[in-house]
Amino acid sequence: MALLEIKSISVFYNKIKAVDNLTLFVEKGELVTLIGANGAGKTTVLRAISGLIRPRNGSIIFKGIDITRMRPDKIVQLGIAHCPEERKLFPRMKVKENLMMGAFLRKEGVGKTLEWIYSLFPVLKERENQLAGSLSGGEQQMLAIGRALMSQPELLMFDEPSLGLAPNLVKKLASTIKNLNQQGLSVLLVEQNVEIAFSISNRGYILENGKVVLSDSVEELKENDMVRKAYLGG
Amino acid sequence: MNSSILLQFFINGIYISCTYVLVALGLSLIFGVLDIADFAQGALFMVGAYICYYAMKFLGVPYFLSLSFSLFFVAILGNINNLLVYRPLRGTIGANTLVAALGIFIIVQNLGLLVFGSEYTSVESPFGKAKFSFLHVFITEHRTFVIFATFFLIFLTWLFLYKTKWGQGLRAMSQNREAATLVGVNIDKVSIIAFGLAAGLAGVSGALIAPVEPFTPTLGGEVILKAFASVVFGGMGSLIGAVTGAFIIGITETVAVAFISSAYSSMIAFGLMILILFIRPQGLLGEKV
Numbered sequence: 310m311a312l313l314e315i316k317s318i319s320v321f322y323n324k325i326k327a328v329d330n331l332t333l334f335v336e337k338g339e340l341v342t343l344i345g346a347n348g349a350g351k352t353t354v355l356r357a358i359s360g361l362i363r364p365r366n367g368s369i370i371f372k373g374i375d376i377t378r379m380r381p382d383k384i385v386q387l388g389i390a391h392c393p394e395e396r397k398l399f400p401r402m403k404v405k406e407n408l409m410m411g412a413f414l415r416k417e418g419v420g421k422t423l424e425w426i427y428s429l430f431p432v433l434k435e436r437e438n439q440l441a442g443s444l445s446g447g448e449q450q451m452l453a454i455g456r457a458l459m460s461q462p463e464l465l466m467f468d469e470p471s472l473g474l475a476p477n478l479v480k481k482l483a484s485t486i487k488n489l490n491q492q493g494l495s496v497l498l499v500e501q502n503v504e505i506a507f508s509i510s511n512r513g514y515i516l517e518n519g520k521v522v523l524s525d526s527v528e529e530l531k532e533n534d535m536v537r538k539a540y541l542g543g
Numbered sequence: 544m545n546s547s548i549l550l551q552f553f554i555n556g557i558y559i560s561c562t563y564v565l566v567a568l569g570l571s572l573i574f575g576v577l578d579i580a581d582f583a584q585g586a587l588f589m590v591g592a593y594i595c596y597y598a599m600k601f602l603g604v605p606y607f608l609s610l611s612f613s614l615f616f617v618a619i620l621g622n623i624n625n626l627l628v629y630r631p632l633r634g635t636i637g638a639n640t641l642v643a644a645l646g647i648f649i650i651v652q653n654l655g656l657l658v659f660g661s662e663y664t665s666v667e668s669p670f671g672k673a674k675f676s677f678l679h680v681f682i683t684e685h686r687t688f689v690i691f692a693t694f695f696l697i698f699l700t701w702l703f704l705y706k707t708k709w710g711q712g713l714r715a716m717s718q719n720r721e722a723a724t725l726v727g728v729n730i731d732k733v734s735i736i737a738f739g740l741a742a743g744l745a746g747v748s749g750a751l752i753a754p755v756e757p758f759t760p761t762l763g764g765e766v767i768l769k770a771f772a773s774v775v776f777g778g779m780g781s782l783i784g785a786v787t788g789a790f791i792i793g794i795t796e797t798v799a800v801a802f803i804s805s806a807y808s809s810m811i812a813f814g815l816m817i818l819i820l821f822i823r824p825q826g827l828l829g830e831k832v
């Protein structure tokens with residue numbers, strides 16, 4: 310059984326159908342990417358998994374447990390972390406306070422995780438007493454990832470982490486995500502930067518108007534004519 | 544004009560500010576977390592004064608203990624408000640909660656008139672009518688107690704918000720609701736804390752000033768207006784802003800009343816509020832906790 314299994318969910322915002330009968334799975338240890346244009350429904354899928362919005366039908370199973378209607382805090386406790394679109398830091402809290410918020414539901418071993426995150430992103434240690442709102446874009450992204458990791462997740466979901474970063478930072482970010490994945494973290498990566506997402510992922514789903522139109526290994530997707538035309542610039 | 548008169552105005556101003564700063568703090572707290580301008584807090588302030596009175600009269604509880612009765616029962620009332628009215632309205636347009644908040648204020652005030660009656664009620668201060676005097680400045684012992692107790696409660700609120708886990712959770716919720724939810728802060732628990740804290744502060748604040756002057760169930764009206772002006776002045780949702788706003792308004796008001804006329808006291812509060820909206824639309828400090 311896969312780590313995360315989404316079985317034909319549909320998600321609505323009032324009358325607007327944002328996700329249409331979507332099925333998707335992530336195996337333990339996999340790095341899976343979800344690709345789609347603006348408004349395709351990528352963020353909505355992640356929000357449904359995190360419990361921020363309820364699917365109207367279908368089910369979401371994590372580690373064999375039905376989480377479709379579970380409260381967001383219970384979902385975090387089960388081991389899913391969500392690094393949201395546009396980072397959504399706590400701007401008037403210090404860097405360290407932001408990280409500690411990531412461990413809100415944990416009781417033990419928080420100090421160790423914090424040390425590990427500081428070793429991953431030394432700049433966060435340097436700036437631990439600075440307000441999050443005063444960080445540069447790249448540092449903010451590191452903080453958002455660090456905060457998500459503080460809950461010690463088994464599955465980490467990223468929503469367009471490359472957005473607004475300079476090209477060299479995007480490369481660094483990609484290798485960070487790949488590294489985390491190689492240390493055993495399962496990843497669901499939402500991206501519009503298709504090239505960078507394909508360069509680190511095992512499998513991918515292509516989303517159009519809330520529907521999965523294609524899903525395959527990244528090698529196959531790269532060779533697919535439709536994908537090349539629509540997402541890889543020919 | 545000599546300096547002891549100025550000092551007298553200043554101290555009177557501090558005292559006046561202390562009559563609504565805790566309500567301002569609570570308004571700001573609830574607004575920060577839930578985007579609700581909870582005018583009902585004014586009515587809860589009044590209920591706090593009456594709980595203090597009845598606890599002393601019928602239970603024979605001493606004044607200092609009756610303060611905690613007001614705190615506790617009004618904190619529960621604040622949560623009942625939330626459960627019955629605001630929570631069902633969550634997700635609808637903001638104007639709905641605004642109308643509801645005003646509605647609760649009026650209903651509770653009218654219930655107050657019905658239950659408590661419209662005659663003046665007075666609570667006896669444990670300090671009697673004793674006064675302090677220093678440098679030709681006079682202040683009753685009870686008002687001094689109100690000032691110290693209010694500052695102490697502001698300090699405790701600060702400790703809670705900045706030094707405890709759920710205080711941090713509440714601040715996180717007010718800075719970014721979605722992110723706070725994603726790290727596992729539960730909005731329902733935070734709402735219970737925010738309403739409990741805000742209403743508890745309003746209740747104890749009403750009980751603190753109850754012995755100062757005889758009062759009726761319309762006690763909360765002016766308090767909520769000035770608290771609201773303080774919150775807007777300081778920046779909606781900013782706690783430091785609400786406290787700063789309350790003191791600036793209270794002191795300005797006292798000084799202005801002394802020089803012009805007491806008829807203008809509320810006008811000063813709202814004049815300042817409108818003035819700051821022209822100069823700095825986001826309020827003096829303009830940021831949430």
Ligand SMILES: Nc1ncnc2c1ncn2[C@@H]1O[C@H](COP(=O)(O)OP(=O)(O)OP(=O)(O)O)[C@@H](O)[C@H]1O
Nearest residue numbers: 322325327345346347348349350351352353354501
């Ligand atoms: N809060 C909302 N209320 C109403 N409609 C919404 C809301 N959020 C998203 N939508 C709609 O749902 C659809 C899917 O949006 P979603 O944000 O999931 O897309 P996305 O793939 O993440 O897009 P982007 O790449 O721009 O982030 C869009 O048509 C969008 O307009």
Ligand SMILES: [Mg+2]
Nearest residue numbers: 351352353394
């Ligand atoms: Mg999106």
